[in-house]
Structures are given as structure tokens and as C-alpha cells.
Amino acid sequence: MALKIGVLGYRFMGKAHSNAFARLPMFFDDAPDIERHTLVGRDEEALADAADRLGFAHTETEWEDTMNEVDVFYNLGPNHLHPEPSIAALEADTPVFCEKPLAPTVEDAERMAAAAGESDAIAGCAFNYRFVPAIQYAKNLIDAGDLGTIRHVRGHYLQDWGTDPDDPWSWRMDADLAGSGALGDLGAHTVDLARFLVGEQAGDIERVSGHTETFIEERPVENGDETRPVTVDDAYSAQAAFEGDAMGTFEASRMASGHKNDHTIAVHGSEGSLKFSLERLNELEVLRGDSRGYETVLVTDESDPYVEHWWPPGHVLGWEHTFVHEDYEFLSAVAAGEHYEPSFETATGVQRVLDAIEQSDERGEWVTVE
Incomplete structure (x- = not known):
């Protein structure tokens, strides 16, 4: 069964991770099967165009409507949108991958870490240069x-x-x-x-x-x-x-x-x-x-x-390959139910x-x- 991926954000990081999703089955034979399921954004017209370009089957304009539709939630929105959608996903026991910095403030970051600690779901942060x-x-x-x-x-x-x-x-x-x-x-x-x-x-x-x-x-x-x-x-x-x-x-x-x-x-x-x-x-x-x-x-x-x-x-690699490695590690951890770093x-x-x-x-x- 393929992991259904939901992504909040379709600009810079949305493109980077969507490219990585497409590359995974080509180069990583043991990567889990994934489905680019739902793309989330505010502008319906721009969202529909982005979903078509990035390979997503569905769109949503409200992130609250996404949590029960997907198996994994990628929060790639602006910093102030990191806490609430991520916490909501974790409360629904949906694994979350969030852009960095984790939150605008240390207090918000601590709330997010606490939600991760109380959830059965895996939560990872996008420090791609580790990879x-x-x-x-x-x-x-x-x-x-x-x-x-x-x-x-x-x-x-x-x-x-x-x-x-x-x-x-x-x-x-x-x-x-x-x-x-x-x-x-x-x-x-x-x-x-x-x-x-x-x-x-x-x-x-x-x-x-x-x-x-x-x-x-x-x-x-x-x-x-x-x-x-x-x-x-x-x-x-x-x-x-x-x-x-x-x-x-x-x-x-x-x-x-x-x-x-x-x-x-x-x-x-x-x-x-x-x-x-x-x-x-x-x-x-x-x-x-x-x-x-x-x-x-x-x-x-x-x-x-x-x-x-x-x-x-x-034959050298490039910046975009770091996202392939990062997503391979995170999604493999999700599929296996294992811990992921950076958490x-x-x-x-x-x-x-x-x-x-x-x-x-x-x-x-x-x-x-x-």
C-alpha cells in the first residue's frame, strides 16, 4: 500500500520535495511506495496549476481538511504556519515532516516537540544539508x-x-x-x-x-x-x-x-x-x-x-539530491515505524x-x- 502524501506549500520547498518524490522510485529501489495525494494552498487557481505540474491528484484550500486524507503530512509553509498544522497532524497520529526553522519562537517549537512526544507518529524537521x-x-x-x-x-x-x-x-x-x-x-x-x-x-x-x-x-x-x-x-x-x-x-x-x-x-x-x-x-x-x-x-x-x-x-550530485536523500530517510522511517533524525x-x-x-x-x- 502506497503512503499517501499531503503537502502544505507549493512554491520553493514544495517544488524541491515534489522533485524528490518523483526521483525516489527511480533511484532508491527499497524506498517505500508513495502517492502524491493532496496539495494544500490558498489560491485555488494557482493551486490547481501547481498540483498539475507537481503531480498531485487532489487539492485542498484548508489544511484542516487534509489530516484524515493522507498518511504523511509535509508542512512546507511559511514559518508562522509551522506550529498549528503540525500539531494537528500529530494529534491525529499522522507523521509530520516540517520545514526549518521548526517554528518562529522557541515556545512554539517546544509545543511542537511536546505534541510529537505525545503522538504515536514520527515527526521530522527539514535540515537537508545533513544528507x-x-x-x-x-x-x-x-x-x-x-x-x-x-x-x-x-x-x-x-x-x-x-x-x-x-x-x-x-x-x-x-x-x-x-x-x-x-x-x-x-x-x-x-x-x-x-x-x-x-x-x-x-x-x-x-x-x-x-x-x-x-x-x-x-x-x-x-x-x-x-x-x-x-x-x-x-x-x-x-x-x-x-x-x-x-x-x-x-x-x-x-x-x-x-x-x-x-x-x-x-x-x-x-x-x-x-x-x-x-x-x-x-x-x-x-x-x-x-x-x-x-x-x-x-x-x-x-x-x-x-x-x-x-x-x-x-559524476557529481547537486543541491536537489539532498532532498531525495532526506525524503528517503524520513519516509523509510515512517514505513518501518522507526525513529527519525533530525526530530x-x-x-x-x-x-x-x-x-x-x-x-x-x-x-x-x-x-x-x-
Whole structure:
């Protein structure tokens, strides 16, 4: 019996996951059978067009009407729509996969995690960069002790789509709708990768010192003469202390001219270092022992994570493949009734770090992550 999939949202992430759904049976022989059943949105005409393009058999304009029609619910809507539909699905014991950041606020995230804990259904959060083969390769190196004692984790996520002050206002610029700006949208990925990569070796992030900044405080309304205030950050930076002796340095910006999607994370240990850049996502830079420089490892061999499902060695993968890997893992967990990571509880841990960074900026002091 195929799993009937319901999806809230048909734009950026809706397209990414719909593409992944279509690829799964082509490349992952053991993936569960799925049916793209119901697409949810507000605009009936645009929704019908999207359902046709993305391969969904049905549409709904009210998410409340979807829970009893599907076996799995994907919540890919704006941040302020993450809590209530996800909680409703979990209360109906329908597995949920939710976009990141998990919620606009830590309080909402905690409500979602509590609902997941009380439900018989699986709940996962969409940190797709965990599923880049090179990141999985890096995780294996760190867990095997190849880097020794972890000393420093550095991560940045730089984009430049917000540099023009004449670009229109969007929901991503409103604190009530988005929760935060670059911090939640981009920083969530960096914090999750840091915790994922070194958490077993260095412990969790214990305290932070943060700084946020809004450079353009008003934006024009699209197709209008008005402006609206920007109530979220355009950029952030943070220092972090892990439970062990490791330290972290994180930053993100929507105003970094010349950077389109530059997500870079580096880990330095007593016996070696590694560095990953999303803009070169098939490569991992690795430094071992007394080597004088980094070795560039092309992570495309059949023995590398996920690669056996795709092309011959050297035939590189792309950003869209991370969603195929992510959906394969989540839907396989649903079909088997097994735990999935990153879970809502794990994503709430990320949210607590983001919240502490905001608190630190407001208070001008180091803040302990509760």
C-alpha cells in the first residue's frame, strides 16, 4: 500500500520535495511506495496549476481538511504556519515532516516537540544539508576520531539577495511571520550542522554571545507606493561554547555581496581538520596529522554515503539530491515505524540556541542555552 502524501506549500520547498518524490522510485529501489495525494494552498487557481505540474491528484484550500486524507503530512509553509498544522497532524497520529526553522519562537517549537512526544507518529524537521554525501563522510571521520579532540567549529552562511533596498518586502522580513531573519533562515542550518557533526565528540552548545543587525529598516510593498518595516535581522554573528572545551564561531548574512549560497563549515581538532562548502558540495577538504596542507576529497565513489544510488564515480550530485536523500530517510522511517533524525526535539534544541543568540544581543552578555 502506497503512503499517501499531503503537502502544505507549493512554491520553493514544495517544488524541491515534489522533485524528490518523483526521483525516489527511480533511484532508491527499497524506498517505500508513495502517492502524491493532496496539495494544500490558498489560491485555488494557482493551486490547481501547481498540483498539475507537481503531480498531485487532489487539492485542498484548508489544511484542516487534509489530516484524515493522507498518511504523511509535509508542512512546507511559511514559518508562522509551522506550529498549528503540525500539531494537528500529530494529534491525529499522522507523521509530520516540517520545514526549518521548526517554528518562529522557541515556545512554539517546544509545543511542537511536546505534541510529537505525545503522538504515536514520527515527526521530522527539514535540515537537508545533513544528507549531503560529503557531510555524511565528514561525520564518519569525526566519529571515528580522525580529527582527535574537537577544538573549534566555524560556520558561515552568506547570501546577497537582500542587498538592494528597493527589493520588495516579504513575509521573511516580519518577526511575527518569520520569527527571525538570517538567524533563523540561515543560522538554523549552521547550528544544526555543528551539533550534528561534533555533538558526540564535543557535547552540545552550552552558552552563546550573539550580535544581530538590521541594515535596511524599511522595504517597499510590491506593486504599491507604501513601505513596511523590517522587523527581523539582516545578519548575525555569534560565539559559542560547547559543553566540552570546543568553541564555535557562527555568522550569516543576506547582505554579503558576491555570495549566492555560501554555506561553509569547518571543524578543527587536535589531529586534523576538515572544511565543507555548499558551493562545492561534492568535495571535502581534509587535513590529517602532520600534513602541510588540505587534501581535496571528491566524495562521489560508490562506497560514499548515498552515491551508489546515483551515477558512476566522478559524476557529481547537486543541491536537489539532498532532498531525495532526506525524503528517503524520513519516509523509510515512517514505513518501518522507526525513529527519525533530525526530530522535532532535535530541531527544538537548535531553536533554543537561536533564541539564546537573540537574548544575548538584547542583553549584551553571554547567555546560557536553556
